Amino acid sequence: MDEISIVGQVVGGSFGDIVIRQKAGTNLEIGDLMVSEENGSFLILQVFSLEFGSQIQDKMQQMMSGVNLEQGVVDAQFYEPDFVNYVLARIKPLARVFKENCDVKIPKSLPSFFNKVRLITKDDLKFLQKEKDSVFVGYIRSGSKIIKEAEVWLPAEDVFSHHMLIPATTGRGKSNLVKTILWSVLDTNKVGALVLDAHDEYFGRSGIGLKLHPRAKDNLMYYTPSNPPVGANRLTINLQSIRPEHFEGIVDFSDPQFQAIRMAHRQHRSNWVRELMVTDAVAAGMESTTPSRGDFAAATMMVVQRKLRLLLSLEKDEEGVVFSRHEVFDSTTKGLTTVDDIVKDIEAGKVVVLDTSRLGDEAELLVGNIIASKLLQKYKDAKASGELERKPVATIVIEEAPRVIGVDVLTSRNDNIYSTIAKEGRKFKVGLTAITQLSSVIPKTILANMNTKIILGNEMKQEREAIIASASQDLSEDDKNIASLDKGEAIITSIFVPFAMPIKIPLFEDIVKEKGVAPETGKTKVF
Amino acid sequence: MLFAHLSDIHLGFQKHESLQKVEQQVFEKCLDECIARKVDFILIPGDLFHVNIPEMRVQKFAFAKFRQVHDAGIPIYVVYGSHDFSPVSNSVIDLLAEVGYITKVTKATSNENNTISLDFLVDGKTGAKIAGLSGLKVGKDREWYEKLDRDSLEAESGFKIFLFHGGISDMKTDSGMDGDQMPLSLLPKGFSYYAGGHMHKFNHQSFDGYPNVVYPGTPFAGYHADLEDNANGQKRGFVLVEFEDTVKSVEFVEIENISYEIIEVDANNRKAESINQELVEKTKEIDPTEKVVIIKIKGELTSGKTADVDISAIRDELNSRNAMVINVSKNGLTSKEYSITEAKGANKEEIETNVFSENIGQLRFEYPELLNEEGIKLAKKLLHELGQPVLVNEKKNEYIPRIRDNALALLGLDDASQ
Numbered sequence: 001m002d003e004i005s006i007v008g009q010v011v012g013g014s015f016g017d018i019v020i021r022q023k024a025g026t027n028l029e030i031g032d033l034m035v036s037e038e039n040g041s042f043l044i045l046q047v048f049s050l051e052f053g054s055q056i057q058d059k060m061q062q063m064m065s066g067v068n069l070e071q072g073v074v075d076a077q078f079y080e081p082d083f084v085n086y087v088l089a090r091i092k093p094l095a096r097v098f099k100e101n102c103d104v105k106i107p108k109s110l111p112s113f114f115n116k117v118r119l120i121t122k123d124d125l126k127f128l129q130k131e132k133d134s135v136f137v138g139y140i141r142s143g144s145k146i147i148k149e150a151e152v153w154l155p156a157e158d159v160f161s162h163h164m165l166i167p168a169t170t171g172r173g174k175s176n177l178v179k180t181i182l183w184s185v186l187d188t189n190k191v192g193a194l195v196l197d198a199h200d201e202y203f204g205r206s207g208i209g210l211k212l213h214p215r216a217k218d219n220l221m222y223y224t225p226s227n228p229p230v231g232a233n234r235l236t237i238n239l240q241s242i243r244p245e246h247f248e249g250i251v252d253f254s255d256p257q258f259q260a261i262r263m264a265h266r267q268h269r270s271n272w273v274r275e276l277m278v279t280d281a282v283a284a285g286m287e288s289t290t291p292s293r294g295d296f297a298a299a300t301m302m303v304v305q306r307k308l309r310l311l312l313s314l315e316k317d318e319e320g321v322v323f324s325r326h327e328v329f330d331s332t333t334k335g336l337t338t339v340d341d342i343v344k345d346i347e348a349g350k351v352v353v354l355d356t357s358r359l360g361d362e363a364e365l366l367v368g369n370i371i372a373s374k375l376l377q378k379y380k381d382a383k384a385s386g387e388l389e390r391k392p393v394a395t396i397v398i399e400e401a402p403r404v405i406g407v408d409v410l411t412s413r414n415d416n417i418y419s420t421i422a423k424e425g426r427k428f429k430v431g432l433t434a435i436t437q438l439s440s441v442i443p444k445t446i447l448a449n450m451n452t453k454i455i456l457g458n459e460m461k462q463e464r465e466a467i468i469a470s471a472s473q474d475l476s477e478d479d480k481n482i483a484s485l486d487k488g489e490a491i492i493t494s495i496f497v498p499f500a501m502p503i504k505i506p507l508f509e510d511i512v513k514e515k516g517v518a519p520e521t522g523k524t525k526v527f
Numbered sequence: 528m529l530f531a532h533l534s535d536i537h538l539g540f541q542k543h544e545s546l547q548k549v550e551q552q553v554f555e556k557c558l559d560e561c562i563a564r565k566v567d568f569i570l571i572p573g574d575l576f577h578v579n580i581p582e583m584r585v586q587k588f589a590f591a592k593f594r595q596v597h598d599a600g601i602p603i604y605v606v607y608g609s610h611d612f613s614p615v616s617n618s619v620i621d622l623l624a625e626v627g628y629i630t631k632v633t634k635a636t637s638n639e640n641n642t643i644s645l646d647f648l649v650d651g652k653t654g655a656k657i658a659g660l661s662g663l664k665v666g667k668d669r670e671w672y673e674k675l676d677r678d679s680l681e682a683e684s685g686f687k688i689f690l691f692h693g694g695i696s697d698m699k700t701d702s703g704m705d706g707d708q709m710p711l712s713l714l715p716k717g718f719s720y721y722a723g724g725h726m727h728k729f730n731h732q733s734f735d736g737y738p739n740v741v742y743p744g745t746p747f748a749g750y751h752a753d754l755e756d757n758a759n760g761q762k763r764g765f766v767l768v769e770f771e772d773t774v775k776s777v778e779f780v781e782i783e784n785i786s787y788e789i790i791e792v793d794a795n796n797r798k799a800e801s802i803n804q805e806l807v808e809k810t811k812e813i814d815p816t817e818k819v820v821i822i823k824i825k826g827e828l829t830s831g832k833t834a835d836v837d838i839s840a841i842r843d844e845l846n847s848r849n850a851m852v853i854n855v856s857k858n859g860l861t862s863k864e865y866s867i868t869e870a871k872g873a874n875k876e877e878i879e880t881n882v883f884s885e886n887i888g889q890l891r892f893e894y895p896e897l898l899n900e901e902g903i904k905l906a907k908k909l910l911h912e913l914g915q916p917v918l919v920n921e922k923k924n925e926y927i928p929r930i931r932d933n934a935l936a937l938l939g940l941d942d943a944s945q
Contacts, residue, residue, distance in 0.1 A: 217673075226735060228712040231673055234697050234734070327735075334732065337699040390871050524674055525614075526635035526643055526660070 005118040007034060008089060010111050016477070018045065018091050018110065020117055021053065024082035028089050029143030031481055031502050033120040036111035041098045043111050044120065044499065047143070048477040049090040056084060091117075092477055094499035102127040104498035122149035127498075131155060133190040135181055137454065138503035141489060146504045153184075156191050158496045159452040160395040163422060163431045167439040167467050168456030173488045174435055175201050177454060178397065179210060179508040181433075182351055183515075186213045186220055189349030193433075194342070194375070195397040196368045200357040205229055208509055210353065212516035221345050223338070224355035225328045235328055235354060236335030239312075240270040241370055249409065249416025250365045251311060256300050274331040277305060277314055277322045311362050326358045328367070343374045349392035365404055365416075372396050372417045372430075379428040393429045396421065401434035406441045422446045440466035452494035457485035473500040528653045531561045531780075532741060533765040534692075534724035535574045537610065537749030538589055539581030545851045546748075546819070549785050551588050553747040556782050557765050558592050562599045564767065567653045569601060571629075572724035573608020573662045573692030574749060579618035586619055593628035602650065603629040607661035608692045608724055610749075632659040632690055635671075644676045647683060655686045655770070662692025662725055664707075669693075672713035680715040686772060689714060692724040698732055698740065711737055720774055727753055728761060729779050739774050741766055747784050754854055758787035758821045785851070787821065788813040794826030794860055799835030802828075806841050815850035825859025833860045865889060879907055908937050 007026040013019035022028050028047055036043045054061060056078075068076050078084050093107040104127050111117070120142050128140065134153035139146050168174045178195075179202055185191045195202055203222045204211045210220055222228070223235035244261045247253060253261065261276070268275040281301035308314060313325040322331040329335075345352050356364040375394055382388040396418070398404065404418040422432050423446070432450075439447065440462050447470035455471075458464050464482050468475045471493040475482075478500070482491065492501045536554055541547045561569055576585070596603060611618050623629045634646040647656040658680060660671055680689075696708040714721060716736040723730075726742040727749055733739055743766040748754050757763065764782040769775040790809045794802050802824065813820070824836060838855050845853050861867075870881030883903040892898060896905065912933050917926045935942055 228710065230677070230712055231710060232712050233710045234712070236697070333700055334697065337696075337701065341696065341699075385868075387868065522641055523637035523639065524641060524643060524670065526633070526637055526671055 005121075006116045007119055008117050010036065010113055010115045010117065011088075013090065015110055016092050016474075018093070020089050020091055022050075022087040022089055024086065028087065029145075030484060031141070032089075032143040032145075033094075033140070033502070034091065034117045034142075035120050035124050036115050036117045038112060038115070040100065041096050042124065043093050043107055044095045044097065044124070045091040045093050045111070045117065046502070047089045047091050048481060051088050051090070052085065053088040054085045097124070097127060106498070119145075120147070122147055125150035128152060133157065133188055134184075135159065135191075136184040137177070137181060137492065138490065138505040141502045141504040144486070144489075152492065152497075152501055152503050154452065154492070154494065155496055156185070156188075157393045157429075159494060160191055160193075160393045160431045160433065161426050161429045162451035162495070163426070163449055164395070164433045165401075165439065165442075165447070165450040165453045165467075166433070166435045166456065167437070167453065167458060167463065168435075169437050169458050169460065169463075171487065172456040172458070172485070173490075173505060174456060175199070176488065176508050177456065177490065177505050178202065178433075178435065180505055180511060182210055182397075183213060183508070183511055186210065186215050186351055189219065190392050191351075192346035192349045192392045192394040193351045193397060194346055194368070194371055194394070195351065195353045196356050196364055196399065197353050198356050198364060198399050200224070200355040203232075203353050203355070205355075208512050208516075210351070212512050214515070214517050216517075219350050221342070221350055221352045222355070223342070223352065225326050225358050233338075233341075234335075235338070235367075236330050237328060237338050237367060237370065238333075238335040239273040239322070239329055239331045240336065241339045242273055242329075242366070243370075244272075246366055246369045246373065248414045249404070249419065250369060251307065251362055253304070253307065256297075257304050257307070260300050260304050273308065273312075273314075274322050277308060278316065278320050279305075281305070311360070311366070313360075313363070328359060328363070339371055339374055342371050343378060346375055346394050347378065347391060361403065365418075368396065368398065369417050372421065376417065376421060376425065376428060376430050379430050383428055388429060391429060393431065395431045395433045397433040397435070399435045401432070401436040402438050402441045405432075405434065405443070405446050406438075407443050408441070410443060419446065422449055437463070439463050439470075442466075444470065452492070452496060455482055455485070455491045455493065457487070457489065458482055471500070475500055528655075528770055529564065529566045530653075530655070530688075530768050530770070531557075531564070531566045531569045531765055532572075532722050532743050532768060533557055533569065533746060534572050534722075534743055535608070535727055535745040535749045536571070536747075537574055537577040537745060539585040540577035540749050543852050547584075550747055553763070553782055553784050555588070555592055557746050558596050560765075560780060560782065561601065562596060566601060566767065568650050568655070569596070569603045570657075570688065570690060570722045571603060571605045572659065572690040572722045573606055573612075574610045574724055575605060575608065576611040576619055577749065579611050579613045579620070581619060586622075589619070590623070590626075590628070593623055597628045602652075604632045604648070604650075604657050604659075604690065605629050606631065606633055606659040606690045606692055606724075607663075609662045609664045612661050612663060632657050633661055634658070635660070638676070641674060642676045643671055643674045645680055647680075647687070653686075655688055656683060657688045657690065659688075659690025659722075660692075669707075669709050669713065672709065675715065677715040681717045686770060687718040688720045688722055689718040690722045690724075694725050695723065695740065697734065698726070698730055698742070700728075700730070711740065714740075719770070720768060728756070729764075729766070731766075731777055731779075739768075739777060741768075741777060743779070746782055751854065751856070754787070754819055755789070755821050755823065755856065757784065758789040758819065786818045788815055788818050789821040789823065792822075792824045792826075794824055794828055794836070796827070796829055798829055799831045799837075802836050806836075806838075807844075810841050810844055815845045815848050815853075817849060817851050819852045819854065820845055820850045821854050821856070823856045823859075825856075826861075828860070828862040828864070830864050831862060832865055833857060833862050836860065879910060883907065905937065909934060912937055 006023055008020035008022045011019055011021045030047055032047045034045050067073055096105045096107040125140055128150050130153040133156045135156045137152050139148050140150035185193055203209045222232040225235045228234050244265050264276040265272040281298040312329045314322055316322055342352050382391055404416055405422055410419055421430055425431050455467055464479055472495045473493045488505045490503050541550045611620055624631050632648050636644045645658045647658050649656055662668055694708040695711050697711040721740040723742040727745040729744040730742045745753055746763050762781050764780045767778045767780055792802055792805055842853050868885045870885045872878035872881045883906045887902050
């Protein structure tokens with residue numbers, strides 16, 4: 001080991017909490033990665049705590065400080081200060097890498113006592129090789145230093161089918177991360193994605209976005225309710241695509257209300273929403289008091305109508321034609337195939353971004369529910385017919401995930417499609433990519449099923465604890481580390497990475513600058 | 528003021544002589560109707576012909592009719608469709624344009640900055656401003672729309688018509704309609720009328736910024752499935768549009784073509800014998816005289832081969848009762864015993880290998896060389912051999928024995944006929 005590169009030496013501690021003395025002149029940071037070379041292998045270690053150490057007793061130090069401060073002695077110095085006072089870093093082993101075959105194992109032993117350690121370099125991270133069909137998430141980060149040569153790629157099929165959780169508070173770079181991930185998903189057709197984009201920020205309607213990916217024309221589909229930009233699709237879903245079960249776990253309907261809905265569906269089949277909306281409950285002879293005879297009280301009917309009207313923004317024109325104010329739902333002949341088209345695109349390994357920014361919370365989830373239900377069903381069918389293997393893995397990107405997989409939602413209402421996917425989607429290659437500020441309200445069973453977590457900065461202790469408790473690697477010492485993550489810094493914990501990896505996510509704008517489509521020149525022949 | 532909008536006439540598509548007659552009659556009836564109704568002009572956005580150079584018979588009657596329309600003083604404005612386009616102006620469309628019977632409306636300029644400008648053509652009599660782009664196969668024209676300088680088109684004032692040939696995904700009514708659909712947002716906004724071609728059923732819808740997007744559909748049939756739709760009651764014809772500054776009305780004019788009978792059989796969970804029986808019974812119930820008879824069998828047989836469903840006797844029976852044409856569709860018929868699982872691959876070679884690998888396990892032969900890896904290799908070789916094209920100057924009676932001998936040699940068999 002080069003003496004210049006040495007930053008410290010192992011002086012004590014125990015497994016998982018090794019103490020090193022920092023070499024004078026170096027400046028270790030929380031999160032720094034370092035290497036302890038052993039015979040035929042090396043340990044990768046990470047700093048999780050820093051403290052002062054000194055050969056002089058505390059009382060003596062305090063007295064010296066008094067002399068310095070109170071008596072105005074300006075040139076008082078320690079004798080050989082670097083030797084006497086120093087910094088102790090507490091570090092934990094992350095991985096043992098065997099030099100011969102770049103095999104990475106979970107460490108089970110201590111580094112050699114008194115061994116010198118150095119900061120990690122790109123050569124130590126050769127095992128991070130990009131494999132086929134993987135997703136780029138960022139560069140290895142040692143403290144706040146970025147090792148640009150060490151790119152972190154996750155195996156796409158594995159991480160998406162086993163669900164991904166992106167916990168972070170506002171302003172820590174969530175949407176930058178999601179865009180970065182989707183950018184590499186667009187490279188191939190191995191992953192299909194449904195993105196419910198509540199802020200209309202991914203496509204880049206009026207700025208930089210996924211539309212600038214070189215393969216966006218083939219692999220990116222953008223649906224927006226009105227005035228779609230050139231080449232984009234209109235997000236119109238015919239009311240015929242909605243079935244009563246799509247409301248389950250999303251909208252609060254009482255039992256009688258749900259029965260009324262099911263009855264309408266039985267009577268009018270695919271046109272049930274339209275028929276239900278144009279039914280005059282009282283005039284139709286539904287008595288307003290007794291819900292007997294299989295009919296429903298007019299009051300129930302009216303509540304259902306009101307709820308549907310608010311949820312779907314429905315209105316009736318003078319000719320009795322039902323339409324929705326935000327134009328997403330249509331009762332005539334538009335949008336009859338939208339759901340099928342979107343599902344087909346996902347099955348073809350495309351990224352489908354739905355601009356749901358004009359929809360209310362529940363309407364957004366309903367749209368997602370309609371599509372996700374169909375998608376899951378098709379993947380289940382494919383499994384039954386033995387064709388699942390050839391299908392790309394599908395993921396559903398959903399923001400504010402506790403809206404559908406939060407404890408209160410799942411206990412007070414029935415399961416919805418998102419919780420079903422979280423629980424059993426993996427078997428059918430359908431996964432969730434859940435983004436949330438509040439991991440603590442997601443049930444442990446679901447959190448544990450989210451086998452990849454890309455943890456961004458989070459100042460809320462309760463949230464950090466929930467994430468740490470469900471991480472795929474032991475992050476019990478990383479509480480402060482997570483709290484101190486800066487914008488764009490993250491820790492990946494996953495069953496598909498050898499250790500909890502500290503990463504720096506690049507700025508999406510920089511990726512686009514480097515890899516985005518260049519403006520074309522030349523002439524196109526038209527005939 | 529009035530104009531007619533026809534599309535997807537597919538002249539020259541029909542192979543059967545009696546259907547060729549119907550095809551011609553329907554085409555002539557449409558144009559006669561346009562003359563009788565004194566339209567100011569006619570729009571045909573693509574697939575006027577089934578191929579760019581149809582046989583002489585077709586060209587003859589088409590020229591005669593177009594001349595008649597021309598003599599009546601009615602201009603016809605067209606763009607190429609995916610079937611009759613030619614990148615080097617080598618289409619009968621160009622011939623008709625050259626003699627002045629029709630006018631191609633695509634007036635495109637490719638700019639240095641890789642954009643495409645489109646100029647309007649102004650109809651002399653009505654002042655309607657017409658622009659349009661041709662349709663290409665497999666949606667290759669999408670690139671043109673993406674590069675279109677739409678600002679100048681959208682800024683133009685007056686009554687504007689846009690001719691296009693291609694499916695619009697926003698207007699799909701059936702998820703089975705796959706293929707080269709494009710989003711409506713690719714078309715320039717603000718035209719008074721969008722004259723569409725390519726979709727074979729009448730469809731008229733309006734969207735924000737796009738009033739009156741219309742497909743008249745084929746007036747008779749341009750795909751085999753069209754005849755089946757006709758038999759199921761699909762109305763055929765063209766569209767008449769009354770306009771002044773804006774569109775006043777859009778009227779679908781139905782043109783009768785021929786009578787149909789359809790026999791549909793659901794083969795799900797059944798055996799071939801029971802299907803054959805049902806076919807016989809259903810055939811007895813219809814009057815096929817001078818009609819197009821469509822026989823459609825779909826579903827999955829519980830056992831046996833799809834070939835066990837025997838159509839030949841039914842065909843003879845119907846012919847003896849003067850059916851005009853009998854169209855049999857067994858595409859949706861599969862068998863549990865012999866169902867082909869599709870497979871994907873990066874290229875043709877890989878797809879072939881994967882399809883054989885997926886399906887060879889179903890086979891039960893006594894010959895090991897027809898099974899497993901050996902079988903896949905043999906199947907691929909055989910497929911390659913049977914796909915050999917005719918050589919230059921090779922005659923049919925030379926080609927067939929060559930292919931047969933090679934195939935038999937591959938299988939290690941002798942030709943018993945020799």
